[in-house]
Amino acid sequence: MGRLIAMVASRCPRCLKGRVWRGPFRINQVCPVCGLLFEREQGYWTGAMVASYALGVPLLAALLFGVWVATRWDVTAVLITADALFIAAAPFVWRYSRVVWLHLDWLLDPIHG
Numbered sequence: 001m002g003r004l005i006a007m008v009a010s011r012c013p014r015c016l017k018g019r020v021w022r023g024p025f026r027i028n029q030v031c032p033v034c035g036l037l038f039e040r041e042q043g044y045w046t047g048a049m050v051a052s053y054a055l056g057v058p059l060l061a062a063l064l065f066g067v068w069v070a071t072r073w074d075v076t077a078v079l080i081t082a083d084a085l086f087i088a089a090a091p092f093v094w095r096y097s098r099v100v101w102l103h104l105d106w107l108l109d110p111i112h113g
């Protein structure tokens with residue numbers, strides 16, 4: 001439960017306290033609380049792209065369904081509206097994909113350094 005809250009609040013995967021982000025689009029190099037190196041190697045965030053698909057696809061599906069239920073418009077109008085909402089949500093998906101990736105990598109990596 002603590003980890004889930006830490007992920008929602010975009011906190012460090014090790015101490016669950018330090019902020020991952022220091023600004024809307026600026027990530028901390030290391031955890032300000034425990035010093036964990038976030039970007040462990042060049043290209044580390046490539047894995048976050050996988051997480052962004054895992055977050056983005058269900059989000060888009062939920063938006064499509066939500067817009068359709070709310071409006072009962074025809075398919076084209078629903079697609080355009082849901083895509084517009086999805087683009088508006090993209091920065092949040094991008095931020096959370098990195099946080100989810102950090103936590104996944106932390107949980108899956110047996111050598112925690």
Ligand SMILES: [Zn+2]
Nearest residue numbers: 012015031034
């Ligand atoms: Zn930390």
